[in-house]
Amino acid sequence: MEPGGFPEGNDGLPCPEVRRWAETKYRLIGLYDKLFATGMKKKWDQRVYIDLYSGAGYSRIAGTNTFLKGSPLIALTVEDPFDKYIFCEEDPELLQALRTRVKRIAPMANVVYIQGDCDAEIDKICAEIPKASANNKVLSLCMVDPFDFGIKFETIRRLSKYFMDFLVLLAVGMDAGRNYDHYVDGNSTKIDEALGNTAWRDRWRAIGTRKGEFRQFLATEFSSSMESLQYLKSPLDRMKQVRSDEKNLHLYYLALFSRHVRAYEFWDDVLKYSTDQTGFNW
Template sequence: MNTPPDLREDGRALAQIQPYAEEKHRLLMYYASLFARAIRDKWDSIVYLDLFSGPGRATIDGSNRIVATSPLLVLGLDDKFDRYIFVDADSKNVAALKARIAEEFRHLATLVKKGDINQMASEVISAMPIPGKSRKVLGFCFLDPYRMSNLRFSTIRELSQRFMDFLILIPTGMDAKRAEQYYVQSKNKTVDLFLGDDRWREKWKEEKRVDGDYGDFIVREFTRSMNSLRFLGTDLTDTVPVRNDKNSIVYRLAFYSKDKLGIKLFKQSKKYSKLQIDLFE
């Protein structure tokens, strides 16, 4: 898979990302590509859902590069999905993404919606093709929040009514560890809502006593919640830690599927995207 070329300014909204976000994008592209290739024959319809989509392009902090981001990267892959659904809470991002899709990807079946995904799960589900006896539909859903308060576990629970694999950014370093002192307060519901469970404080107290890491703890508790919905994986070591230039982990990318094939493909994607990074370094 070739690295997409840098882009020119087109006068529309741009996100601003850190250089390490390109690692996230690389992993997403590998997995989306493998998914579309390996799974396509087994299902009648495959759908890509990007529910924290952003505007589709970004400048990289500290450089003058403009790059495509998750929605446009996946739309641009050779291996296509049958439908693409995008959601973003920011109206400027939505307008920019719609315009960019109209310019480059008009031929693909896309839907871009503005709103808070935590209020829109049922709308998103109804935008997917309707499954039937002779029509099996599988989704691949990328959830890329800035912070835990952007995403509620109840949203994932609702989306999981349909067959769906998830790649989820868990903001362990840039959010969880920075704000732990606020999140542990019982009046703060951020982590309760992110995990879909309010019984974590006692467990964390015990782990903290033996020098536990709050970011790792959140990943394990989140995985426990996913397991309760019958998703396989993900051990902490199965997740992909993404580091900043000071070598601190800013977030982890975690993958969840109910199917062993999905887990196998994710392991493959991890290996390929790691190889790419090693080649560039």
């Protein structure tokens, strides 16, 4: 990441505000994208990047004039760009801003845009993944970066039918603290949908239900759900825990899920080089 961010993001187009700690997220995503895109270039005929929650392309750190590249632009500007990009975003204005920025920044890239809810539009997203064959090996990296723990595991399950790695932001912090009683005792199905099962409630009760550990529990449960799709185990110490700089409040885990050991070697490098210092320059 460039010190001071990316001033070219100040282009008058919609630019959602983020907190300073988002820089850590982008730093990790940037390094992983780079290792993946370059490392897999010769091994696969096509590398596809899918962003389920794309955003506008740039965001601005609240209260500053520092603009950050969002996950789609980070993926578009790696040294060895992906062969195809699929960007889904619910908000039409943000998607239009992304479209305009992509045209300016990576005019030659092969990009499709899908406006709508990524869960509702999963058929359209899947239809855009190039058909694989013996002569056309296709590997995809799917970025899952929602605001909260609102992932639908069914969407992940659908995408897992392809050769697909996932970089997932498990935003368990905000939700798990604020809505704990609602999720555990209430009739909410949000966690059921995110984990793809209802048996988590029994497991949570069985281990003694210490509210303070609910976030770790959810992240571990998500990893178990991924294991049920033959993804390798991703224990908590292999997830990057990102805390806000304001009150050191735990906010989320960034986790990699792959069926291949090689991807975890890349991820281990990301974890090794990652630092919570802002402005770190790759």
